[in-house]
Amino acid sequence: MKIFGDTNSGNCLKVKWVCDRLALPYRWIDIDTIKGETRTPEFLKLNGAGQVPTVEFDDGRTLAQSNAIIRYLARGSALIPSDAYAAAKMDEWMFWEQYSHEPYIAVCRFQMVYLKKPASELDPEKVKRGYAALARMEQHLSASRCLAGEAFSLADVSLLAYTRVAHEGGFDLTGYPSARRWIGESERALGLPAAK
CATH class of the missing domain: 1.20.1050.10 (Glutathione S-transferase Yfyf (Class Pi); Chain A, domain 2)
Known part of the structure; x- marks a missing residue:
């Protein structure tokens, strides 16, 4: 799994923290939003909204929006109440x-x-x-x-x-x-x- 993120962004850090807490393997790819790196044609192919964080899974599917990403990554873990x-x-x-x-x-x-x-x-x-x-x-x-x-x-x-x-x-x-x-x-x- 690749996480495209900016370490200055709390939204991106949420994804990193959940992966680290759950020991999920990932590769962090730094994206500098201030330099416009979310607006490149390559990045826009991953996320048409041009936003980080964006996750690319091993099968090529992508997911954006920090809370949707962490909700998906944490399924079945203690980070989501069973009730x-x-x-x-x-x-x-x-x-x-x-x-x-x-x-x-x-x-x-x-x-x-x-x-x-x-x-x-x-x-x-x-x-x-x-x-x-x-x-x-x-x-x-x-x-x-x-x-x-x-x-x-x-x-x-x-x-x-x-x-x-x-x-x-x-x-x-x-x-x-x-x-x-x-x-x-x-x-x-x-x-x-x-x-x-």
């Missing part, structure tokens, strides 16, 4: 991540880290919605060890990707002790060093 309702709650968090978390936390991070914008130039609405996402996570995690119950799942992998580096997008996590606890536990569950 149907718990699995649906996991999916609920994963869909929420792409719609109500990533567009704000990750976009602010991208603008500050890669476009070198100061925090004062970020879109106030994106910042507001990013904090709303963090507040929702904090409320939930104050009563639950993990996002989809007490067991670590793909929901935690999915939300960890950009929450652990939210500070790089100007978000102050000081007032989110449950989220900070969860970040540390999730990083340890994946064997990751603590985010700087």
Whole structure:
């Protein structure tokens, strides 16, 4: 299996983390999105949307969208709850991540880290919605060890990707002790060093 990804992307790292956690063999192929490497004719043959991550399986089939990829790779593993309702709650968090978390936390991070914008130039609405996402996570995690119950799942992998580096997008996590606890536990569950 080949993973076409950018190591600066939390969405790409999700795929790497799941493969590493499940000891799935893969070859990582670095794609620099800033240099437009997702727009080459060769890459567009793999993924017509021109996005990473993209996985190419040994039989030539491809799959895109980080949460779809990790959902496929983790089938039959402990990362997906065996209880149907718990699995649906996991999916609920994963869909929420792409719609109500990533567009704000990750976009602010991208603008500050890669476009070198100061925090004062970020879109106030994106910042507001990013904090709303963090507040929702904090409320939930104050009563639950993990996002989809007490067991670590793909929901935690999915939300960890950009929450652990939210500070790089100007978000102050000081007032989110449950989220900070969860970040540390999730990083340890994946064997990751603590985010700087």
